[in-house]
Amino acid sequence: MSGAKARFDITINGFDAGINVFPDTATLTTWGEASDSLGGIYVSYGNAALTLNSSEGITNSAEIAPQIATALGGEAHGV
Structure with a gap:
């Protein structure tokens, strides 16, 4: 459905x-x-x-997305 050829579930800072x-x-x-x-x-x-939790962990996700993007040389979205 998403068009992804692979998907991996992980936990970041205690959130899906x-x-x-x-x-x-x-x-x-x-x-x-x-x-x-x-x-x-x-x-x-x-x-x-890298999809971050946008429900119960949304505040944490919004805080860490730019940090992760910087570390990867990627782009944060939805923050």
Whole structure:
């Protein structure tokens, strides 16, 4: 459904998160536009997105997304 070719569930700071790996940047861009419209918080890097919790952990996600983006050389979205 997301267009990702792989998905990994992880926990960051005690909250559910995930890594989506997309086949190309066009698919990531399409997914990102949908996530943005739903208020999602994520960090994009290459063809991947680190999705952060945007419900109970939203404050934490908004704080750490820019830090993660800087560390990866990626881009924080939804913050």
